[in-house]
Amino acid sequence: MTHPFRSQFPFYNSANSSNVAQSTIYLDSAATSQKCKPALDAMNEYNLYYASNVHRGGYKIAQQATKKYEAARSTAQSFINAPNSKEIVFTSGATEAINIIAAGLRAEHLNGKEILICESEHHANLVPWQMLAKRFDLSLKVMPLAENGQFTDATLEMWLGMITINTAILACAHVSNVLGNIYPVAKLCAKASRMGAISVIDGTQAGAHIAIDVQKIACDFYVLSGHKMYAATGIGVLYGKYNALESLLPSKFGGEMIRSVRWDSSDFQAPPLKFEGGTPNIAGALSLAAAMNFIVENADAIHKHEQILYKELLAKITSVSAINVLGNVDESIPLMSIDINDIHAHDMASALAQQGIALRAGHHCAMPLMDALNVEGTLRISLACYNDISEINLFIDAIKNNIADYDSGTETLSKQQFIDNNALSIKASLQTQFSTATGWNEKHRLLLLQSKNLPLLAPENRVDSNFVGGCESSVWIDVYNNQLMAYSSSKVIRGLLAVLLSAINETLSLKDDNSETTNLVYSTEYQLAYLNSLGLPMYFSQGRRDGMLQIAKRITQLLSKI
Ligand code: PMP
Secondary structure, eight states, X not given: OOOSSXXXXXXXXXXXXXXXXXXXXXXXXXXXXXXXXXXXXXXXXXXXXXXXXXXXXXXXXXXXXHHHHHHHHHHXXXXXXXXXXGGEEEESXXXXXXXXXXXXXXXXXXXXXXXXXXXXXXXXXXXXXXXXXXXXXXXXXXXOOBGGGBOOHHHHHHHHHHOOTTEEXXXXXXXXXXXXXXXXXXXXXXXXXXXXXXXXXXXXXXXXXXXXXXXXXXXXXXXXXGGGXXXXXXXXXXXXXXXXXXXXXXXXXXXXXXXXXXXXXXXXXXXXXXXXXXXXOHHHHHHHXXXXXXXXXXXXXXXXXXXXXXXXXXXXXXXXXXXXXXXXXXXXXXXXXXXXXXBOHHHHHHHHHHTTEEOEEEOTTOHHHHHHHTOSOEEEEEOOTTOOHHHHHHHHHHHHHHHHHHHXXXXXXXXXXXXXXXXXXXXXXXXXXXXHXXXXXXXXXXXXXXXXXXXXOOGGGOOGGGBOTTOSSOEEEEEETTEEEEEEXXXXXXHHHHHHHHHHHHHHHTTOXXXXXXXXXXXXXXXXXXXXXTTOGGGSOHHHHHHHHHHHHHHHHHHTTO
């Protein structure tokens, strides 16, 4: 069967020289999407045939570039049904767009003392408001979700009740990047407007999947991100009602955004140029407009295809008893977060990565939501129009197999099993096992088995003073009776700790304070080199490697005290 959209995505082109695409099942489109051909062509054409700056030169290609750039603005205007193209500001992304709003607000804009944000908000639509709250002495209030990240009728009632005359700003995502929930932003904005509050809607995850009409939503501001909607990175949109943009202070000063400059003062352009200081991302804006046209032209077919994929994924995933689907499954884009019984999301993501399945684990830039859901992180599957059913089937098979692997990896191996008849040390035995294990699957299995041999730090000793910050999963390490003990919420990391600690504890048990080996083992570099010699770090993500460095540093620090 020919895929309805793949021919429009060069990533999937069989001539893709890297060939990685052929073996990658890409389920991480919420992090960034693959780029559609029209978006790539638009960028290339600009760079190849009429590269020149906008709004400045009178020569032909400069006029062409300016015309195309302004036409891109009009495309963005109609994409979200904004009344006027002057209400469209090109930014570097959603984060910059929200920062422009937060930095540009003054005390006289704020009719209240509270900023209301939704519990699933991305840090991009949270941290700028924390900073603003500090600047103007406002309080940040969170609109909570129901259990399991659900948005229900009761949730809506509660949120509407929280929007009062004390509300200065309502900041809410149109779609949650963690849960996929589509929020009824028009209802929220209507109440905010009646209460005199400013409404800011983060449409980053909406753009590629649902139709957006800012006049129907009636928000003051709406932001989009190009790289989540089949366009380039480094481009986004800030929409604001013209009056709102006019009264907002610019925060990026320089060329392009000024009308006239004297030594002692300057006048600024009207919106949108007032917010586009410096040379804008011209190629990016053109790519975004082309991607928007692609989305609009195929909107119905994209929606239909994505819903088929999402329903298939949902039906298959809910049949796996160990998996809990978080958030709403009806009013949702084709994205879901899952929590798997006793399996850390990072462990599953790294196992899947080795099997060619690309998806994201962790807090997804929504740390407070993780606390509310009482999970350390989730595994997020995010689909786009270029995915297909066979990928969903392969993903489901892989996740089921990995869960089974985890369960079978629970047998306990005694330390003695690692010491052979010739009385090889544990360290030497492990070195042999890891170096003969080829590929991630075998090493992964060894780690799972090893996790049972970790000298476990008791639950009551997993306290802040023993906590190792900077790891993707929770890790605690301490020393008791000259032996290191540890715990991690991730089984893979427990395995890794078991391997590392057994080597160190073995040296410590020799109690040879002056030995060179002992001093060597104490060093962070040695510990990392040891793990490298087992061929482990190469299989880990950067986040996990950073965590390993923190673990080794903590061990060195602990050992220096005994
Ligand atoms: N908001 C949401 C909901 C997001 O998912 C993201 C990206 N993960 C952002 C904001 C930030 O977008 P950008 O990368 O364009 O700054």
